[in-house]
Amino acid sequence: xxxxxxxxxxxxxxxxxxxxxxxxxxxxxxxxxxxxxxxxxxxxxxxxxxxxxxxxxxxxxxxxxxxxxxxxxxxxxxxxxxxxxxxxxxxxxxxxxxxxxxxxxxxxxxxxxxxxxxxxxxxxxxxxxxxxxxxxxxxxxxxxxxxxxxxxxxxxxxxxxxxxxxxxxxxxxxxxxxxxxxxxxxxxxxxxxxxxxxxxxxxxxxxxxxxxxxxxxxxxxxxxxxxxxxxxxxxxxxxxxxxxxxxxxxxxxxxxxxxxxxxxxxxxxxxxxxxxxxxxxxxxxxxxxxxxxxxxxxxxxxxxxxxxxxxxxxxxxxxxxxxxxxxxxxxxxxxxxxxxxxxxxxxxxxxxxxxxxxxxxxxxxxxxxxxxxxxxxxxxxxxxxxxxxxxxxxxxxxxxxxxxxxxxxxxxxxxxxxxxxxxxxxxxxxxxxxxxxxxxxxxxxxxxxxxxxxxxxxxxxxxxxxxxxxxxxxxxxxxxxxxxxxxxxxxxxxxxxxxxxxxxxxxxxxxxxxxxxxxxxxxxxxxxxxxxxxxxxxxxxxxxxxxxxxxxxxxxxxxxxxxxxxxxxxxxxxxxxxxxxxxxxxxxxxxxxxxxxxxxxxxxxxxxxxxxxxxxxxxxxxxxxxxxxxxxxxxxxxxxxxxxxxxxxxxxxxxxxxxxxxxxxxxxxxxxxxxxxxxxxxxxxxxxxxxxxxxxxxxxxxxxxxxxxxxxxxxxxxxxxxxxxxxxxxxxxxxxxxxxxxxxxxxxxxxxxxxxxxxxxxxxxxxxxxxx
Amino acid sequence: xxxxxxxxxxxxxxxxxxxxxxxxxxxxxxxxxxxxxxxxxxxxxxxxxxxxxxxxxxxxxxxxxxxxxxxxxxxxxxxxxxxxxxxxxxxxxxxxxxxxxxxxxxxxxxxxxxxxxxxxxxxxxxxxxxxxxxxxxxxxxxxxxxxxxxx
Numbered sequence: 048x049x050x051x052x053x054x055x056x057x058x059x060x061x062x063x064x065x066x067x068x069x070x071x072x073x074x075x076x077x078x079x080x081x082x083x084x085x086x087x088x089x090x091x092x093x094x095x096x097x098x099x100x101x102x103x104x105x106x107x108x109x110x111x112x113x114x115x116x117x118x119x120x121x122x123x124x125x126x127x128x129x130x131x132x133x134x135x136x137x138x139x140x141x142x143x144x145x146x147x148x149x150x151x152x153x154x155x156x157x158x159x160x161x162x163x164x165x166x167x168x169x170x171x172x173x174x175x176x177x178x179x180x181x182x183x184x185x186x187x188x189x190x191x192x193x194x195x196x197x198x199x200x201x202x203x204x205x206x207x208x209x210x211x212x213x214x215x216x217x218x219x220x221x222x223x224x225x226x227x228x229x230x231x232x233x234x235x236x237x238x239x240x241x242x243x244x245x246x247x248x249x250x251x252x253x254x255x256x257x258x259x260x261x262x263x264x265x266x267x268x269x270x271x272x273x274x275x276x277x278x279x280x281x282x283x284x285x286x287x288x289x290x291x292x293x294x295x296x297x298x299x300x301x302x303x304x305x306x307x308x309x310x311x312x313x314x315x316x317x318x319x320x321x322x323x324x325x326x327x328x329x330x331x332x333x334x335x336x337x338x339x340x341x342x343x344x345x346x347x348x349x350x351x352x353x354x355x356x357x358x359x360x361x362x363x364x365x366x367x368x369x370x371x372x373x374x375x376x377x378x379x380x381x382x383x384x385x386x387x388x389x390x391x392x393x394x395x396x397x398x399x400x401x402x403x404x405x406x407x408x409x410x411x412x413x414x415x416x417x418x419x420x421x422x423x424x425x426x427x428x429x430x431x432x433x434x435x436x437x438x439x440x441x442x443x444x445x446x447x448x449x450x451x452x453x454x455x456x457x458x459x460x461x462x463x464x465x466x467x468x469x470x471x472x473x474x475x476x477x478x479x480x481x482x483x484x485x486x487x488x489x490x491x492x493x494x495x496x497x498x499x500x501x502x503x504x505x506x507x508x509x510x511x512x513x514x515x516x517x518x519x520x521x522x523x524x525x526x527x528x529x530x531x532x533x534x535x536x537x538x539x540x541x542x543x544x545x546x547x548x549x550x551x552x553x554x555x556x557x558x559x560x561x562x563x564x565x566x567x568x569x570x571x572x573x574x575x576x577x578x579x580x581x582x583x584x585x586x587x588x589x590x591x592x593x594x595x596x597x598x599x600x601x602x603x604x605x606x607x608x609x610x611x612x613x614x615x616x617x618x619x620x621x622x623x624x625x626x627x628x629x630x631x632x633x634x635x636x637x638x639x640x641x642x643x644x645x646x647x648x649x650x651x652x653x654x655x656x657x658x659x660x661x662x663x664x665x666x667x668x669x670x671x672x673x674x675x676x677x678x679x680x681x682x683x684x685x686x687x688x689x690x691x692x693x694x695x696x697x698x699x700x701x702x703x704x705x706x707x708x709x710x711x712x713x714x715x716x717x718x719x720x721x722x723x724x725x726x727x728x729x730x731x732x733x734x735x736x737x738x739x740x741x742x743x744x745x746x747x748x749x750x751x752x753x754x755x756x757x758x759x760x761x762x763x764x765x766x767x768x769x770x771x772x773x774x775x776x777x778x779x780x781x782x783x784x785x786x787x788x789x790x791x792x793x794x795x796x797x798x799x800x801x802x803x804x805x806x807x808x809x810x811x812x813x814x815x816x817x818x819x
Numbered sequence: 820x821x822x823x824x825x826x827x828x829x830x831x832x833x834x835x836x837x838x839x840x841x842x843x844x845x846x847x848x849x850x851x852x853x854x855x856x857x858x859x860x861x862x863x864x865x866x867x868x869x870x871x872x873x874x875x876x877x878x879x880x881x882x883x884x885x886x887x888x889x890x891x892x893x894x895x896x897x898x899x900x901x902x903x904x905x906x907x908x909x910x911x912x913x914x915x916x917x918x919x920x921x922x923x924x925x926x927x928x929x930x931x932x933x934x935x936x937x938x939x940x941x942x943x944x945x946x947x948x949x950x951x952x953x954x955x956x957x958x959x960x961x962x963x964x965x966x967x968x969x970x
Contacts, residue, residue, distance in 0.1 A: 055910075057907045057908045057910065058907065058910075058912070058913070060904075060915070061908075061912060061915075062899055062903070062907060063915075064907075064912050064918050065899060065903040065904075065906050065915070065918050065922065066851070066891065066894075066895075066903065067849075067850070067851020067852070067890065067891030067919045068851070068892075069915050070850070071850075071853075071916065073850075073854070074844075074850035076848075137847045139928075176876075232949055233916075233949055234853075234855050234861060234863055234916040234917050234947060234948070234949050234950075235853070235855070235914065236854070236855070236915045271944070274820030282916045283914065284915065284916030285913070285914040285916060285949050285950055287949070303826025313855075316857060317855070317856045317857055360958070415860065418960065423935075454870075467902050478958070483915045523914065524913040524914025524915065524916075524950055526913065527914060539842070541899060542869065546919065569857035601853050602863075680879075696910045697910065699910065699955070700910045700913055700950070700951055700952075700955060703951060703952030703953075703954045704913065704949070704950045704951050704952045706952055706953075707949075707952035707953070729856065729858055729860070730855070730856040730860045730861050730947065731856070731858050731859075735947060735949065736948065737944040738939075738944045738948075738953040738956070738957065739932075739940045739941060739944045739947070739955075740950070740954050741954065743954075744952065744954055814898055818945075
């Protein structure tokens with residue numbers, strides 16, 4: 048039994064956050080600091096003919112100005128698609144792209160000067176429609192795309208005999224889904240402070256999810272050895288994928304500091320954050336499923352067209368994920384996918400919580416609901432017939448380990464009273480189900496691959512028995528520092544208060560791939576556990592020396608090293624520490640995590656492989672206002688398998704937060720465009736859900752320990768999001784008998800569908816499945 | 820011009836268009852007050868002016884000179900109030916960026932008496948949180964209300 052692992056330990060940085068003492072990047076001040084502002088393009092696609100900086104330079108307080116031609120080196124989070132520059136070079140690709148940047152003595156002065164940068168453009172054809180971008184175009188947005196199109200990435204995969212399965216199928220269901228883009232809307236706007244030291248060393252404090260990727264990108268852009276750069280992650284006010292890429296403003300702050308010799312801070316405005324975007328891709332998909340007479344899935348045939356916006360970002364991964372993350376949580380003997388991601392002249396899309404899986408999952412779960420109805424079987428029963436087995440292999444060679452999908456669904460079904468509600472409530476009331484699965488980190492890292500560990504953790508134990516933990520994993524609010532604290536405390540038998548995780552600083556933290564793809568608990572957790580176990584070995588040896596018992600007989604618990612040998616003995620932790628330190632000083636240890644060798648050997652085989660997958664089954668109950676079209680989500684029962692939770696308090700927080708974000712996308716959030724122009728670049732107009740909009744959520748953590756997870760844990764950061772959208776959409780179908788395959792289900796869209804249905808013969812509940 | 824913030828007097832003459840949020844953050848170094856949206860929609864900049872919640876990003880600094888201003892730094896200096904403790908222990912904050920505004924809104928609410936669950940939801944509906952889904956924030960404020968009216 049564990050004491051600290053598995054407990055509801057509050058965030059270790061909670062008190063700092065609750066008192067306003069936690070420092071975010073925008074809160075930092077350095078002596079002599081200047082403020083940076085970026086002049087942005089008002090054109091979506093245009094060649095830059097000239098940039099006139101004269102008026103800007105005359106503004107009071109201006110210390111320096113740069114343009115893109117000074118720093119033309121390309122960067123991008125994926126090494127295979129470096130297609131961004133810190134400021135536009137020669138042409139602009141979206142409205143809002145940086146043209147020039149100013150450093151001045153105040154934010155107001157910098158913004159005033161940035162507004163006075165004059166640019167002469169030659170307009171080029173604008174591409175807002177992904178269909179158009181997929182074909183030949185007059186002026187490709189980026190050079191080097193195939194056949195004069197705007198196609199950034201195409202994926203074609205086929206496993207099993209898809210044609211044959213569809214020919215033999217007893218049932219075929221198809222869904223055409225249309226999904227607008229949504230964005231992270233982390234409450235903290237991006238901010239960066241860069242300082243070029245007199246010794247030529249660059250320090251950058253930035254609100255980033257991945258300090259070591261930023262570190263690497265800075266080295267490339269400024270052509271510096273990485274050891275000449277230090278990246279520090281202060282407290283980060285939420286990321287959700289939006290702070291995972293190295294971003295242009297981070298490079299700009301460093302460049303302005305180099306030009307002016309002063310530290311330079313850039314804090315993006317909320318409008319700039321919307322234009323930076325990198326959110327969930329606008330997507331159209333067509334999904335067909337084939338099933339036998341009993342409803343066993345035989346094949347999936349999927350096509351996705353993904354609007355990537357102006358740059359690649361994580362888009363190659365997104366293109367794979369839209370396909371390959373449909374091979375779970377159900378067993379599918381055949382699978383075919385074509386995915387295309389195209390550039391358009393809209394702000395770049397990238398990775399957002401439950402990256403690449405949400406829109407496909409929606410279409411899949413709606414299709415399963417339709418299949419259940421066609422066969423006449425309860426949709427929860429249909430899913431139970433199809434869940435993939437624990438410790439199995441998928442048709443595309445994903446290795447499946449622990450899998451409690453069945454328990455998730457049974458728990459949600461029992462707690463929700465499903466059997467007495469499904470198809471049995473009055474018109475306007477409904478209940479629906481949706482399931483999902485998600486990776487616990489990508490098995491194949493983007494950088495530092497494949498010879499280096501995915502995560503390394505260092506420990507330092509000093510004279511007083513306190514432990515300092517160095518990790519580059521990057522707490523962005525999800526509580527990874529707390530999880531790491533718990534793991535180290537558990538192994539060493541200490542109270543969490545004796546363990547201190549040092550803020551991520553690339554000078555002291557070993558390389559870690561940071562906070563994305565739900566990798567942190569699994570990978571950092573395993574590295575932390577190994578580091579702590581290595582430390583424990585040293586202390587056991589010391590305890591053995593003190594007591595004469597064999598080192599292996601000691602276990603660490605409650606601040607002592609206890610052995611049952613020879614009638615039993617307890618060596619105080621500090622005694623063991625001091626013994627071990629004799630003639631050597633502070634104790635250090637290190638642990639690392641390398642992902643296993645898994646997956647196929649075909650092109651793209653690594654995409655979607657993970658050492659473990661979370662599973663989820665949600666049931667949602669809704670009422671639909673038949674007069675106004677508003678959907679009111681009454682309650683969500685969230686069955687979730689994150690293995691054995693290290694901290695149930697934080698896991699619940701991830702589930703509840705994911706449901707907030709998922710419901711937002713389903714019910715109203717949308718990046719609205721007129722052509723290439725974003726029409727709602729403010730939190731006021733974008734419309735996230737507030738406290739009065741949220742349903743009650745019941746978290747059902749029913750997973751069993753994963754054999755490779757740290758203390759049996761798997762991810763809980765992203766997998767909790769996708770199931771809620773189709774669960775609610777299927778509940779809406781149960782309530783009013785209307786299928787929605789275009790998001791969002793905003794009151795106007797629902798209202799129109801209700802009125803249309805009334806005109807065409809009246810609203811009514813859908814038929815009950817026979818015999819359930 | 821004199822500003823009274825958290826019981827301390829600050830002397831400074833802000834420009835006529837200086838916003839309270841900028842005066843607090845840049846003028847007085849009270850960075851607990853956050854800038855999240857710049858249009859009054861997110862509530863991250865909430866402070867108390869004469870005990871009432873105000874958006875510091877929509878308030879001209881000069882308009883509140885001489886008035887009693889409370890920021891997150893002044894809620895319970897040197898220790899956690901039971902509201903703050905409750906928010907931490909209940910998991911009512913994650914990234915923490917909304918926490919200062921959320922806490923000040925809740926302080927004003929709790930001073931008016933013990934709220935119902937719906938009154939809590941209503942009161943914090945102008946404070947945007949992207950992390951928690953609000954459930955644990957509501958629970959934390961309920962728990963704090965159990966402990967008495969002066970959070």
